[in-house]
Amino acid sequence: MERLRDFLIHKKQEGLLRTLRPISARQGTKIRLGGKDYIDFSSNDYLGLSGHPRLIEASNKTAQEFGTASSASRLLSGDLQIHHQLEEAVARLKNKESALVFNSGYQANIGIISTLFNKGDCIFSDRLNHASIIDGIMLSGARFLRFKHNDMEQLEVLLKRERARFKRALIVTETVFSMDGDRCPLKELVVLKEKYNCQLMVDEAHATGIFGQRGSGMVEEEGVSEQVDIIMGTFSKAMAGFGAYVAASKEIIEYLINTSRAFIYSTALPPAVIACDIAALALVKEEPLRRKSLLESARYFRQGLRDKGFQVKGDSQIVPLIIGDNLKAVEAAQKLQEKGFWVLPIRPPTVPQGQARLRFSLSYDHDKEVLDRLIQVIAESVTCS
Ligand SMILES: Cc1ncc(COP(=O)(O)O)c(C=O)c1O
Structure with missing residues (x-):
């Protein structure tokens, strides 16, 4: 048992402890968690079909x-x-x-x-x-x-x-x-x-x-x-x-x-x-329009981040923002969560050491206004190493 306790303490110190956070309500990209509402940027419901x-x-x-x-x-x-x-x-x-x-x-x-x-x-x-x-x-x-x-x-x-x-x-x-x-x-x-x-x-x-x-x-x-x-x-x-x-x-x-x-x-x-x-x-x-519109949103979001000086790779509906340090990625995600965006830090071993990141998972249901607000919040609160 000591081994398990030490493992968990160590993970917490490194910013690598994983915890479960239950959602109490979901309507498209709007989710409720711990009594607060968020716009979800971490689900893989890319085409917004889960409530269809x-x-x-x-x-x-x-x-x-x-x-x-x-x-x-x-x-x-x-x-x-x-x-x-x-x-x-x-x-x-x-x-x-x-x-x-x-x-x-x-x-x-x-x-x-x-x-x-x-x-x-x-x-x-x-x-x-x-x-x-x-x-x-x-x-x-x-x-x-x-x-x-x-x-x-x-x-x-x-x-x-x-x-x-x-x-x-x-x-x-x-x-x-x-x-x-x-x-x-x-x-x-x-x-x-x-x-x-x-x-x-x-x-x-x-x-x-x-x-x-x-x-x-x-x-x-x-x-x-x-x-x-x-x-x-x-x-x-x-x-x-x-x-x-x-x-x-x-x-x-x-x-x-x-x-x-x-x-x-x-x-x-x-x-x-x-x-x-x-x-x-x-x-x-x-409904090919859903995927076309999603990829258009992904292009818009990437360009918006680039315009603010961030480096973002890829060309799909998944947009990673590499932060590097695990604890910094956790802090960055928390800042976005405080502003109502459900964005999660992705850390090793899911990604290589030193490449902790925020992963933005776009959905057909995210409109331009939401993307603009998120880009602005990222620009104000996230720094990449
Ligand atoms: C590339 C890839 N393959 C396989 C899986 C596993 O799929 P599932 O969630 O249906 O088990 C995932 C999802 O986590 C994935 O991202």
Whole structure:
């Protein structure tokens, strides 16, 4: 017990203690917390769909029809027709032969990677990949090689040196990085994967619903769906639902159904959640204006910060402001919270040491007036090292 106490004291001193802060009410981007109202800049409800009447109605109707739970894993009696309807819709959206739903993005990444790759294989992973990708790689037993963030030269050096020593190889990356808001060089990755005979897997958690003509993601935007072997994504962000998926060849999907422990040994997602995911996929296709307007807001917000002298990278709806020091990031977030903006500090190990930051997660529901006010408050209260 002393070990745990020391750990917690140490974390607090370093500005790294994590705490839970329950929200008592939510209406779009307006949230209530500890008796105070805030505008939320930390949620991933990018398209503002979480309160959409069509999603709520789809969930309610399906709960009435099928009850609250799937009550068993997919391979037992938890497999409903709507799970298949959702998978068919995902496969179409992602332009792939087949798709499989997992219960969360975390489960999907560990379930996909650790099943398809094993000891004797090699995985090349971007250094800033999400924890679920890293955990999937660790679980796989494959040789784990990391390349500097988006550094294709270093990736090629590693591929030249290591690829031939392994039977199968995977290159894995996020398409839009969750804490940096920048994108991977997808076309260059495709060239390397072909040159060195690797498979390519991408995590589209933060790109789905936002990029691409139909909102399919960055793979669609860059026109490389045939070359990307495994496309993973979630319903938990822009789709305002829950769960995740992988879209790939029929063979890969059938193999995962037969071997992926994260898929097999877990109860299927509830019917109401699946219905919500289906409704969200339809809305994303029908309402391209939401993503266009969101990306326009992101450009406006970035430019506003640049005009005030801040350096901001990326070009997505995720806007990071690197502060550096952990305690300074905590203080900066507190200042913005005092002014009514729910912005959180992102600290190691979620981001590399010395790169603590504020992460602004934009939503379709944030209007220009709110963005202007936030830019002004940031300019008055935040200093970056
Ligand atoms: C890039 C990325 N992949 C996977 C996940 C996990 O998704 P989920 O929240 O559905 O478990 C997240 C979300 O935290 C993420 O940002």
